[in-house]
Amino acid sequence: MxxxxxxxxxxxxxxxxxxxxxxxxxxxxxxxxxxxxxxxxxxxxxxxxxxxxxxxVLMGHVFRRSSGRGWRLRLRSMELWPQWIETLQAHQPDLELHPGLLQIAKDERTAERMESIAAQRVDLGLQMVANTDLVAVWPTAKHGGLHSRHDGRVDPxxxxxxxxxxxxxxxxxxxxxxxxxxxxxxxxxxxxxxxxxxxxxxxxxxxxxxxxxxxxxxxxxxxxMTPVLGQALLLQLTTGPTSWRNWPAVLVDQGFNLIPTAPGRLLLGATVEAGDRASDEPLALMRNLNKRAPDWLRLATVIEQWNGLRARPxxxxxxxxxxxxxxxxxxxxxxxxxxxxxxxxxxxxxxxxxxx
The missing domain is CATH 3.50.50.60 (FAD/NAD(P)-binding domain)
Incomplete structure (x- = not known):
C-alpha cells in the first residue's frame, strides 16, 4: 500500500x-x-x-557480538551495501565501496577474542594476521590484528x-x-x-x-540524546610510507581510524569525547595514539581538521x-x-x- x-x-x-x-x-x-x-x-x-x-567507516563483520539486534542490523547492512553502491553510481560514478578493514589487537586478551571471532566468521571474510606480517603496515602492532575482507569504507x-x-x-x-x-x-x-x-x-x-x-x-x-564529538584530521606525511599498496581501506587501532586517501596522505579520526566542544587534548591523543603511533604519523603535517556531533541515546x-x-x-x-x-x-x- x-x-x-x-x-x-x-x-x-x-x-x-x-x-x-x-x-x-x-x-x-x-x-x-x-x-x-x-x-x-x-x-x-x-x-x-x-x-x-x-x-x-563500515565496521560490520568485526562487530564483537554475534547475536542481537545490533549484529543483525550490521549483517544486513553489509549485505545490502554492494547493491546500494551499484545503483547510486548512476548519480555519482566515483562512489565506491572501499573494501578491507584491519583492526589492531591492543593486547593479548583482545587478540584471543579476535581469533575466536575470525574462526566463527571465516565465511564472512575474517582472518587473523600475525604481528610479524604487519611490520610493513603497522610496526607498533605487538599482538596481531583482525582483517575483514568486506568491511571498509564509503565516502560519506x-x-x-x-x-x-x-x-x-x-x-x-x-x-x-x-x-x-x-x-x-x-x-x-x-x-x-x-x-x-x-x-x-x-x-x-x-x-x-x-x-x-x-x-x-x-x-x-x-x-x-547526548552529544558525542567526533574529530578528524587530514594529514600529509613527511616521512614513512610512500604508497599504501599493502594497506587496507581502513586501519583501526584503539578505536582510532586511519584511512589512506592519496600518496602520502591519510585521514585520522575517532569519536574521542563527550559534549559539543572540541579541545586540543583529543587531537594530540589522536596524533600519538596513546604512545603507539609510528614516528611517521606523529611527524605528519595537519592539512585540515574538523569535528561533528553524533547523537547517542x-x-x-x-x-x-x-x-x-x-x-x-x-x-x-x-x-x-x-x-x-x-x-x-x-x-x-x-x-x-x-x-x-
Missing amino acids: TRSVGVIGAGAIGLGTAWHLAQQGHDVSVSDPRLNQSVDRERSANELSGTSASLG ILLQLALRQALAKQSVELNAAQVIRLERDHKHWRLHRANGDSSIHDVVVLCTALSSDVLLEPLGHARP VNRPAPLLEQLEPGLIVATGHYRNGVLLTPGTAEWVATAIEQS
Whole structure:
C-alpha cells in the first residue's frame, strides 16, 4: 500500500530511508534546513552533521557480538551495501565501496577474542594476521590484528550527493524549512515548519539525531540524546610510507581510524569525547595514539581538521528504531554507525510501515 511519508532529517539515515521508500512506491518528502546547504566540509566545524563529519567507516563483520539486534542490523547492512553502491553510481560514478578493514589487537586478551571471532566468521571474510606480517603496515602492532575482507569504507560526502540526486530523479520533495512541531491529525500527522507551512502525512519518520527529543517531548515521548564529538584530521606525511599498496581501506587501532586517501596522505579520526566542544587534548591523543603511533604519523603535517556531533541515546541502546504510535517512527541515534547502518535502517523502516 502506498503511503504519504514525511522524513525529517537529511543525513545519511534520512536520505537513505527516503530513497528506499521512494523506490518502493511511497509518496515521500524530506525536511531539513541542511538541504539549503551544499554537501561538503567547508562550513564551520560546529555546523557539521554527523554524516558530513564522519569518515564513512563500515565496521560490520568485526562487530564483537554475534547475536542481537545490533549484529543483525550490521549483517544486513553489509549485505545490502554492494547493491546500494551499484545503483547510486548512476548519480555519482566515483562512489565506491572501499573494501578491507584491519583492526589492531591492543593486547593479548583482545587478540584471543579476535581469533575466536575470525574462526566463527571465516565465511564472512575474517582472518587473523600475525604481528610479524604487519611490520610493513603497522610496526607498533605487538599482538596481531583482525582483517575483514568486506568491511571498509564509503565516502560519506559522495554518498549524500548521490542520494540527493537520486531523490531529485524520483521527484521526492526536498523541503529546506525546519520542522518545529508534530501534530496528530486524526489518523494522520501534520508537520509544522518554521516558515509557517505545514503538510499532512500518513507516516512520519524522525531521523533527526539530537533534535529528536524537541519534537517528541510535546507528544509525550521522551527519547533524550547526548552529544558525542567526533574529530578528524587530514594529514600529509613527511616521512614513512610512500604508497599504501599493502594497506587496507581502513586501519583501526584503539578505536582510532586511519584511512589512506592519496600518496602520502591519510585521514585520522575517532569519536574521542563527550559534549559539543572540541579541545586540543583529543587531537594530540589522536596524533600519538596513546604512545603507539609510528614516528611517521606523529611527524605528519595537519592539512585540515574538523569535528561533528553524533547523537547517542541516553539509557537506551543505539540506534533508536521504534514505532512509538501508529504512523510515528523513530530511526535515529546511530552514534558512530550512521553510514554503516543506513541500508539496514531503511529496510527496517519500510518493514515497519508495511506492518502498520
